[in-house]
Amino acid sequence: xxxxxxxxxxxxVQLIEQLELALVAGEFPPGSRIPPVRxxxxxxxxxxxxxxxxxxxxxxxxxxxAQRTAGRxxxxxxxxxxxxxxxxxxxxxxxxxxxxxxxxxxxxxxxALLRESAPPTQExx
Amino acid sequence: MDAVYEVHGLTKRYGRSAAxxxxxxxxxxxxxxxxxxPNGSGKTTLLKISAGLLQPTAGSVxxxxxxxxxxxxxxTSYLPDRMALPTEFTAGDAVSLYNDFFADxxxxxxxxxxxxxxxxxxxxxxxMSKGTQEKMQLCLTMSRAAKLYLLDEPLGGVDPxxxxxxxxxxxxxxxxxxxxxxxxxxxxDIEKVLDEVILLQEGKVLRQAAxxxxxxxxxxxxxxxxxxxxxC
Numbered sequence: 161x162x163x164x165x166x167x168x169x170x171x172x173v174q175l176i177e178q179l180e181l182a183l184v185a186g187e188f189p190p191g192s193r194i195p196p197v198r199x200x201x202x203x204x205x206x207x208x209x210x211x212x213x214x215x216x217x218x219x220x221x222x223x224x225x226a227q228r229t230a231g232r233x234x235x236x237x238x239x240x241x242x243x244x245x246x247x248x249x250x251x252x253x254x255x256x257x258x259x260x261x262x263x264x265x266x267x268x269x270x271x272a273l274l275r276e277s278a279p280p281t282q283e284x285x
Numbered sequence: 286m287d288a289v290y291e292v293h294g295l296t297k298r299y300g301r302s303a304a305x306x307x308x309x310x311x312x313x314x315x316x317x318x319x320x321x322x323p324n325g326s327g328k329t330t331l332l333k334i335s336a337g338l339l340q341p342t343a344g345s346v347x348x349x350x351x352x353x354x355x356x357x358x359x360x361t362s363y364l365p366d367r368m369a370l371p372t373e374f375t376a377g378d379a380v381s382l383y384n385d386f387f388a389d390x391x392x393x394x395x396x397x398x399x400x401x402x403x404x405x406x407x408x409x410x411x412x413m414s415k416g417t418q419e420k421m422q423l424c425l426t427m428s429r430a431a432k433l434y435l436l437d438e439p440l441g442g443v444d445p446x447x448x449x450x451x452x453x454x455x456x457x458x459x460x461x462x463x464x465x466x467x468x469x470x471x472x473x474d475i476e477k478v479l480d481e482v483i484l485l486q487e488g489k490v491l492r493q494a495a496x497x498x499x500x501x502x503x504x505x506x507x508x509x510x511x512x513x514x515x516x517c
Contacts, residue, residue, distance in 0.1 A: 165477050167506030170497040202456045205449070206477045207317055210497065 161187060163204040171206055175214035183223055183234060184245045191236040194224065287350060289314045289464045290335070290433050295344035296488075297330050304330040306488035307344070314432075315461045317478060319496075319507075320468040322485030323515045328468040329366055331485070332437045336363035348433055359388065362431035366438045368418050370410060376421055377406030383425050395428035398454065402447060416442040423451060427458055434459070436467035440474065452478055473508040482507055484514065 161182055165174050188194050194215075195203075201211035215232060218224045222240050224232045235241065260270050288311035295308040305327045312318050320328050333339040335346050337353045348357040370379050376399055383390045399406065402420050410418060419442045426436065440448050448471075456478060459465050466483075469475060476482075476496055484491040491514070496507055503510050 167473070167508065168500065168504060170500045171477050172497055198457070202453055205452065205456075207480050207496075208456065209315065209317075209480050210477075 161203065163206075165204065165206060171210050172213045172217070175204065175206065175211060176217055179214060179218060180223070180244060180248065183218075183241060184248060188234045190234050190238065190241060193227075193231055193233050196231065286313060288312060288347075289349055289462075290466065291347040291350075292331070292335070293345050293347070295331065295334065295346065296342045297327075297334060297339065298342045303342075303488050305334075305341070305344075308485070308488065308490055310483055310490055310493050312433075312464045312466060314464055316464045316480045317455070317459065318464065318466045319472065319475065319479045319482040320466055320485065321470075321472060321482050321507075321511060322468075322491075326485040327488045328485060329437055332363070332435045332466075332468060335435055336361060336365075360432040362387075362389075362426050362429040362434045364422055364426040364434075364436040364439055366441075368410065368422070370422070372409075372411035374410050375406060376404050376408050376410070379410070379421065379425060380406065383428070387429050389430040391428050391430065394458075395424055398424040398428065402450065416444060416447070419443055420447055420451070427454055430460070430463075432463050434463065434465040434467075436465070438469060439467055440469055440471050445474075448474055472511055473506065476507040479507075484511075486515070 161178075163175075163178060165171055182188055194200070197212050197215060198208050200215075201208040204211065215224060219226055219232070222237070223235055223244060225235055226232055257270070265273070290312040292308050292310050295305050296303060297305040304325075308327070308331060320331070322328055330339065334341050335348070335353065337358050346353050348361055351357055370382070374382070380392060380395050380399075383395065384392045396406065399421065402417075402424065404413075404417060404421055404424075408417075410421070413421065419439070423436070423439050423443075426434065426439075440451065443451060452475060455465065467475075479496050481493060481495045482499065483493045499507055499510060505513075
């Protein structure tokens with residue numbers, strides 16, 4: 161997995177964001193076991209306690225489940241993952257609109273721009 | 286859970302000047318702590334007293350609830366800020382010496398780490414570059430199964446690629462009931478592996494805080510915060 165921890169924001173917040181993306185993208189498939197804390201921490205180059213905190217937070221949100229026999233698995237609940245995908249997409253869309261408004265773009269202009277920039281998938285078919 | 290490393294009212298005077306002036310803090314097991322401060326803020330003096338190499342003028346240091354002495358030296362792995370081995374030794378000699386001296390030393394681990402870093406056990410210390418000497422000493426220090434690791438500037442002379450290897454070695458090797466305290470100026474490189482930082486200024490603790498807490502509060506990296514606090 162590709163980790164990118166930047167300066168200026170709490171590390172565990174960034175870990176949560178990037179783990180959520182990995183879950184939505186199916187990098188760790190629903191119901192599968194995720195690597196141990198230490199391994200994930202070493203991979204991301206962060207402190208194991210910080211990784212632990214991020215994983216616990218995801219557990220609290222119902223996206224990961226702690227197994228009694230040590231280790232954690234990804235939730236098998238499709239609805240939870242779909243809700244996460246929607247929440248992340250909505251946040252991105254809001255951010256996009258916010259920045260477009262800062263550039264002085266109007267609703268219809270933004271719509272036209274989106275159509276223009278979208279890859280022409282339908283025409284190929 | 287009790288602190289594995291406690292410092293109470295620690296003061297050290299060199300003649301008229303005080304290197305440490307009433308330092309108090311505690312470190313819990315499982316913590317990776319950065320000891321930060323500008324030159325002359327007392328970092329090396331603090332670590333030397335904790336390793337039993339210097340006597341404090343006042344105050345005390347407890348490691349595993351025991352005052353610094355023979356017992357604490359057996360459970361503390363200290364990396365000095367300069368070469369502390371006879372330079373006519375080879376890397377292999379140094380490994381044997383550590384193996385004889387420390388019951389918690391893992392010889393196989395040390396040899397594996399040395400070979401990962403391209404250091405041959407027949408290489409003589411005085412023929413090694415400064416950075417290579419530092420890497421070798423760090424391998425020896427981290428190959429002990431200690432309760433407390435005290436590293437004085439472990440990354441100073443080491444190139445960025447080896448720095449990454451060393452940081453991952455630290456992350457892989459430190460155990461849940463051990464604590465690690467390292468002094469450094471290279472904050473940017475290591476702040477994401479640290480749990481907390483202790484900021485020293487003129488022989489006093491300016492602040493002890495969790496890294497994420499500091500980032501949340503200031504909205505900047507610890508590195509940027511350091512530059513702001515210690516601006517000349």
